[in-house]
Amino acid sequence: MKDDKSKKESIRLESLAPCYLYISSSDSMLDDRLNSIEDFLKGKINIDTDFEVFNGAEEIDEEGFNNYISTPSLFSSKKIAVIKYIEKVSISLRKKIMELISINNKQSPDIVFILTSAKQKLNPELMDLVKKTGTVKQLRAPGGIELKSWLNERSRSDGVSFTDSAASLLIENVNLDLNLLKNEYEKLYNYIGSETKKVINEDAVRFLVSRVYSMKIFDLVDCLGRRDKKGSLEALKPLLDEKQSMIGLVTLVHRMFKCFLYIKSASGRSSVTDYIKNSMKVPPYFVSKLVSKYIKWSSNYTKAEIIKVFKLLNDYDIRFRSSAGQDDNLVKRLVLEIVDISI
Helix, strand or coil: CCCCHHHHHHCCHHHCCCEEEEECCCHHHHHHHHHHHHHHHECCECHHHHEEEEECCCCCCHHHHHHHHHCCCCCCCCEEEEEECHHHCCHHHHHHHHHHHHHHHCCCCCEEEEEEECCCCCCHHHHHHHHHHCEEEECCCCCHHHHHHHHHHHHHHCCCEECHHHHHHHHHHCCCCHHHHHHHHHHHHHHHCCCCCCEECHHHHHHHCCCCHHHHHHHHHHHHHHCCHHHHHHHHHHHHHCCCCCHHHHHHHHHHHHHHHHHHCCCCHHHHHHHHHHHCCCCHHHHHHHHHHHHHHHHHCCHHHHHHHHHHHHHHHHHHHHCCCCCHHHHHHHHHHHHCCCC
């Protein structure tokens, strides 16, 4: 269960603690850790019968859970019970899991519990129990520098190179998701594999790697900031084609125009930097990138126009929430009214 490969290889199954808890706001980080644990256990236990995953984000079949826990293993010295998103598990089942962990701690555990959580703050009794009987590990999602380092190392070992702009675009398109980066890298590697000159440029990334939804909606917000009507409608089209929810659009646009107001105030850059840090969970390099863009675009709207945009957003937010379903024409009208706003 350690991060260091050599230490991991030296761990004996019998030395495992009754419980391990992994916490991260990144689903992909949690899934990656569970995959690593499963790989570690292969050859040490019978994965088919003695490794079971229960997902707290879905309704767990408590009878099935009880049967798995109470059935002795015929093939392995330990059974592994993975409970994903422990914070979403019912109170009754969570209490049962805690009781089992406590019992296991008083003897050599037959069952090792692997818990994951997307929440930092968990039930205090559960946290105290895990700290007492096992290990709590906070998993930090990799930032742009770590992903760039991984990409450089992997492409170098494969005899492939990326232009700087291609590498930056790829990392941006996957929205700092390491697992998604690995998948998209394989797609690009297979594409360039038959070429004599194995250099991946920005055009190849644009052609093969789709931007995740969160980045597409940021593209739309960027166009509104630039007051680019044509670009806004082009950025909106794929979001509507994919039937993506547009509820978050109002929030993102409101946040950008609030930044514009901060920039036009006396404190300027420092105020908008603090606001973005406190209101958005983004890495530091992304904060400075947003601040630079917003400073540039704030000149596209007067203070009076910004205030009018706030009233417009409030009106459309009410319309979005009161309508039975998403009205694509309503979304288009909002976009056009923002870029065409005047006093």
